[in-house]
Amino acid sequence: MKLKSILRTLPYKTLADILDFWKIQPPTLDDELKEKHRQIIVADYLYPRLQNRQFFEGAYAKLSEEDKDVIFFLAIHGGDLEKEEVLERFFNGDAKQFDDIVAQLSSKGFVFIDDLSDEEVGAVLVGLPEPYLRYIELPSYWEGYLGNFLKDLSTQQLKTMAHTGMKLQLDSVKKNFLLSRIRKFLLNPAKLKEYINGLPANERQVFNTLLERKGVCVYRDLLDVGYQKRYDHSKADYINNLLAVSGLVFTAVHKPNKYNNLLMIPRDIYYSIENKFKPDRRSLKDLDTVSLPGRESPPTIVLDNSNSFLRDIVVFVSFINRNAVRTLSNGGIGKNDLKKLLPLMSANKTVKYVSFIALFLINKKFIIGVGGQWKISNTFIKWLEDSQECYQDVFQYWLETSEWNEELVEGNTVHTETSPSSLVNIPEMRKLVLKNIEIIPHDRWIDFGAFVESLLPQIEIDIPKRGSQLVLERNNRPNTLVVESVIAETMYWLGLVTLGPQNNRDIGRLGNRLSEAHERTGKRLKAEGSQKLRFFFKLTDLGSFVLEGPYLEPQKLFERQSRKVITPLNYDIREFTVQPNLEIITPPDLNLKSFYHLNEFADIKTVDVMSTLTISKESLREGMDKGLRGEDILKFLNESSRQRLPDTVRHLISECSDKHGEVNMGFAGGYIKVDDPILLEELKSQKRIRAVIKDIVDDKLILLDPDVNVKKLARELQRLGFMPQLDSEQVHLTSEGRYHLSLTKEDLYYLLGALQLILAVEEELGTSVTDDRVAPLLERLKPDSDSSYNLHFFAETIAKGFYKKFRSAMKKKIGEATTKYKKQVSRLITSTSPRALSKYSFSGPNPSKKKSDIKNMIDFAIDNSFELEIKYLKSSDEKVEEVVEPESVDSDKLYAYCEKRDSYSVYRLDRIQQTRLL
Amino acid sequence: MVYKPENPVIVQSDRSILLETNSPEFESARDALASFAELIKSPEHYHTYRISPLSLWNAASAGLNAEGIIQKLETYSKYDIPQNILQDVRDYVARYGRLKMIKEESGDLILVSDDEFLITEITHNRMVQQLIEVQLDKRRVQVKHGMRGRIKQALIKIGYPVEDLAGYIEGDPLDLRVREITVAERPFALREYQRDAVEVFYAQGSSHGGSGVLVLPCGAGKTIIGIGVMEKVRQHTLILATNITALRQWRDELKDKTSLTDKDIGEYSGEVKDIRPVTITTYQILTYRKKKDDEFVHMELFNLQNWGLIVYDEVHLLPAPVFRAVADIQGKRRLGLTATLVREDGKEDDVFSLIGPKKYDVPWKVLEKQGWIAKALCTEIRIPLPEAKRLEYAVADAKAKFRIASENPAKFTVVRNLIEQHSDDNILIIGQYINQLQLLAEQFDAPIITGKTPNKDRERIYGDFKNGVLKRLIVSKVANFAIDLPDANVAIQVSGTFGSRQEEAQRLGRILRPKSEGNFAHFYSLVTKDTKDQEFAANRQLFLTEQGYRYKIIIENSEKGDNTPV
Secondary structure, eight states: OOHHHHHHHSOHHHHHHHHHHTTOOOOOOOTTSOHHHHHHHHHHHHHHHHTOHHHHHHHHHTSOHHHHHHHHHHHHTTSEEEHHHHHHHTTTTOHHHHHHHHHHHHHTTSOEEEEOTTTSTTOEEEEOOHHHHHHOOOOGGGOOOHHHHHHTSOHHHHHHIIIIISOOOOSOOOHHHHHHHHHHHHTSHHHHHHHHHTSOHHHHHHHHHHHHTTTEEEHHHHSEEOTTSOEETHHHHHHHHIIIIISSOEEEEOOSSGGGOEEEOOHHHHHHHHTTSOOOOOOHHHHOOSBOOTTSOOOSSOBOOTTTHHHHHHHHHHHHHHSOOBBOTTSSBOHHHHHHHGGGSOSSOOHHHHHHHHHHHHHTTSEEEETTEEEEOHHHHHHTTOHHHHHHHHHHHHHHOSSBOTTSSSOBOSSSSOOGGGSBOHHHHHHHHHHHHHTSOTTOOEEHHHHHHHHHHHHHHHOOBSSOTTOOOTTOOOHHHHHHIIIIIIIHHTTSEEEEESSHHHHTTTTOOSSSSBOTTOOBOOTTTTSOOOEEEEEOHHHHHHHHSOTTSGGGGGGSOOSSSOOSOOOOBOOBEEOTTSEEEEOTTBOHHHHHHHHHHSEEEEESSSEEEEOOHHHHHHHHHTTOOHHHHHHHHHHHBSSOOOHHHHHHHHHHHHHTTTSOOOOOOOEEEOSOHHHHHHHHHOHHHHTTEEEEETTTEEEEOTTOOHHHHHHHHHHTTOOOOOTTOOEEEOTTSOEEEOOOHHHHHHHHHHHHHHHHHHHHHTSOOSOTTTHHHHHHHSTTSSSSOOHHHHHHHHHHHHHHHHHHHHHHHHHHHHHHHHHHHHHHHHHHOGGGSOGGGOOSOSSBOSHHHHHHHHHHHHHHTOOEEEEEEOTTSOEEEEEEEEEEEETTEEEEEETTTTEEEEEEGGGEEEEEEO | OOBOTTOOEEEOTTSEEEEETTSTTHHHHHHHHHTTSEEEEOOSSEEEEEOOHHHHHHHHHTTOOHHHHHHHHHHHBSBOOOHHHHHHHHHHHHHTTSEEEEEOTTSOEEEEOSOHHHHHHHHTSHHHHTTEEEEEETTEEEEOTTOHHHHHHHHHHTTOOEEEOOOOOOOOBOOOOBOSBOTTSOBOOOOHHHHHHHHHHHGGGOTTSSEEEEEOOTTSOHHHHHHHHHHHHOBOEEEEESSHHHHHHHHHHHHHHBSOOTTTEEEESSSOBOOOSEEEEEHHHHTOOSSTTSOOGGGGGGGSSOOSEEEEETGGGOOHHHHHHHHTTTTSEEEEEESOOOOTTOTHHHIIIIIOOEEEEOOHHHHHHHTOSOOEEEEEEEEOOOHHHHHHHHHSOHHHHHHHHHTOTHHHHHHHHHHHHTTTSOEEEEESOHHHHHHHHHHHTOOEEOTTSOHHHHHHHHHHHHHTSOOEEEEEOTTGGGSOOOOBSEEEEOSOOOSSHHHHHHHHHHHBOOSSTTOOEEEEEEEETTSHHHHHHHHHHHHHHHTTOEEEEEEOOTTTOOOOOO
């Protein structure tokens, strides 16, 4: 409705109330003025002031939640609605409540009744003045209703629509009237249906395409894509017609290039169509599809990281400090090391979380790779001083970085092979998400699925993927999952949102999947797994604080005091409790520097609301190895402990610091050992040696530094006149210029053997075969020389050894060959000479009593023509012994020649009790 | 985030609850927590409690509801209560009372529930199925004869505690009255909290009472409460005690404070097998068998008389095999007495389902005020090993090392000093190595009690010690936990350990009684510095501090031989 005209219809009392509520200074009025004139003056006086943003926001902030709901409801639908509709949909038919509340809101200057019944029967509208709609920001899921679109059109456009498109007969041409009439028409399901069916065919087709796209589509996508990816522009006419005249399609988002405009079927029309032309009677709560539907109870599992994030960072760094963590060749931290950190982190965290923290710390150079290991930089401890600044830094890092990209399943783009160039413009994505969360009331649980759906169109337009659409690699994930990562991972980690997953299994899966249906293996899951993970989220106090502030300028986040919320992250407590059972219990807001310091010599047990650490001998030792002193630890604990330090703790620390250093271990290089302490002194005084002394033991042993080249040093000592004996060194020069050889026994033998050979050859040939340099050696080694070596002995030994080896090799070789041939030969022999085998060749027992052995023996006898003595049980049960020559076996009978009887007989095998080879 | 700094309770998302001791609200918070959480450890500044399904079911059976519990938490909580805890409380408390067991006139046992889905769920569980006779309708199920205990066990294991309202089979009557003047001619009456406990347990004889556990810290007079219950029930009673000394204590108390005489009370033990209207036996006897696979011969005791009441003393020590027998006698009234519900073997749910829920917690304040909590100061005295022994120690093997450390001769001086310091007190000296103890006995002119000492001698000596005739007593720990120790106000441990951590702390709690109100009992642990002795002492240190004892450490100076604290 028009503000000016409505103001003029209001009684003076109401105007006075408005002045009061909005805290606007009333105009000075002449007392003599009549009421009627006074009224007009004040109305006109109010007119510009009510449109002033400051006044508006001041008054708006004073409204109750219920008041605001009414305003939202009206704003969603364009600002003006018929009274009946509001009565039904919002007040459930309660006319008294309607009257009361609307009257109240009128006195507060927000909602008014515009009675047009003299122009048309029954037209009573209730609504918001047009200018207000500018100041009321609707969350994205409340945008896009018919009334809202209509309000942006001019009166002329509305008139055209009403007359040309819908063929309505209208009496008034007031804008709000037109709007309301058009709405009434289009939202009447019967009329709507008829209207759509009455559309020209081509327009109808375009409209249907839009319907298929859930009512939201980019302009160009409605144009046919021709064979060679060329757009069919004929459709454009139909589209434009729909836009201009039909009232069924509107432009939701305008872009410089109209083909990028986002077109939309108004939500209530879409709802009506989708629900088989049911009238849209939804109340405000039902229209809120994003925050928790009233019927459902709040999530039972609630995850909130706002108090743990900074502490986790401290724990991470102290872990690096106390353990030797190697750097990877690509500059990152190995997954196994990250996994080791997981139990020390706050609950319900994944390796990805640790990886994110690692990336941040590396980026800030708080941890640096030195000599293949990660070390802490001093800047880290200084940084911990101000926890709020710490948070600002991390938040800023996250907001701006592309090193971490929520599009990747792994997140980390630096230490992987994926190049970031083809990924989504992630900082922009994050900002878009933040912006859209900001405008939703902060105390609501939001259904992620519905939320992200309302974002998708925006994303399509505002954040195209970088690079060509055709180059979507395996790692690219759909936008829903990217947003899921942003909210369920990074924003949750940063403590900006609380998550409400449906069950515990989902906790690690949120944001961590490659696609809705595929897990990392790429296999399709069963139907249940392919459903989206449903979860809710809500802003934490911290998140609310951040989003109320200038979050796009992170360094200013904490510069102001929030009106509503206690400024979070005031980690300024410096006291904790030391228990006699060696536990240390710290409050959640313990100063981070103190917390870090504790971690240097105590082990984390749990990080929950409080953190619990334990001191042990091992943890103290690790701390002292890094340079902490017992007295410093005691001092720190004494200062920070709320009560007197327990005896048990004090004594443990003093004991450890006493013991620390009793036993020293380390690495040394070579050594110099002498018999004479004076000699040692002399050596010590040598500059060359002094430079490399690690330690001296008992005046007789010098331990050298690990990297000393012992051989080189030995040679230098020689030059200086010392005569070091280097063990395992094989050749050295004596002071007389001779070579001193150290050979192993075997080497010596071989040398001598070789020489012996040479001698023998020379003797054989009668000439020398070596040159002069070897002559003296040979001379010494000749058998009749008076040297102490008996060459013969050595040669013989060598020769014997050689022969022995030769023989065994031969034997082995021959043996193998023999065995092979033996077998062949025996086969040959058997086949040619019947009696080549003896009875001893039979492998079974002799005599044989078992059936199988008997059978074998019989076969053997047949094959080799042996005689058998058999013990046989005749059919008369008489036992006999006979000597037979087996001829053949037929099933269960033996056919054999009995010499005694000089005849062949048949014997039943199962009656043969024993056989014996003769 | 909510933050109320004066509040002492911190509820954590892992179900642990920290209680700050130096807050003004500490005591009322403690009483509130005890009603639905278990005390896990109590070192000086923060006590740790834990909420578990069992602790919540115990609370529910005592009449608390979820909102009541949550309100208590919110009243005392310093920070916001984690959401999952609120959910857990509501969830678990809701489960209690959904399943009830009743007895029909026919004598059949019926499980009823208003929740049809619940009945469906439990009937589909394999373990439970076997114990069901037949399903009567959607809400009622008949339990197989004799499976009353088993089905309760099975159901609690799947998360559904049963409210057993099936009543009891009355035992043979017994005329028992509590005396107003004891046989020893002293006035006697139950204290108020003892009467409360008895009332709550007995519940006027209805099926709402009659089975359950009373949690009373050491020194709160469990025996007296047991007697109070027996007076209400007035039926033949079987009492199970932890060992023979406890058995004798029960008998003595019964004879002293009730109308029962020798002919009414029977002892069933290793030495005697006397069954009478009131029979007292030990867990040991019940679980005795010759070989590993034999039957428990004495378990039949449960069926040999028509008992009306069975008393389980120190029910947290009830050996696992006895549970089976308990499962079979669910028709009798059952009273469990204990200082803690926490068991080392984790069978707390069996205690709940077979003996009954916790019926009563004595408020700490009451006990403290009356001086019945043993207040003990623990001091660890670290004594260096003489130079001469150090080499011997260094080269010895592990077992020998322990002995050398324990038998450190320098300990004698310390013992002497302590005896002089506590010349007026009852001193108990405890050790592991007989030789050392004998030397001590000679030096300090005190009798020794070992595992081999015959019972009657032991009782005589204990008696003298109790009466103050004997001021010093030396006891060996060799025979495991079987030996019970008399009360003392000073205990000096020269070597050895007591056994499991809980055992040890319990023992200390029992033996150390301050001489009078306002005084402390003293426990000295003599430990050889820098040896295995000290390593074991570290463990003891840990659990003693966790039990809440104050712990001091003194280092003996080897040259001077005095005990100046460092």
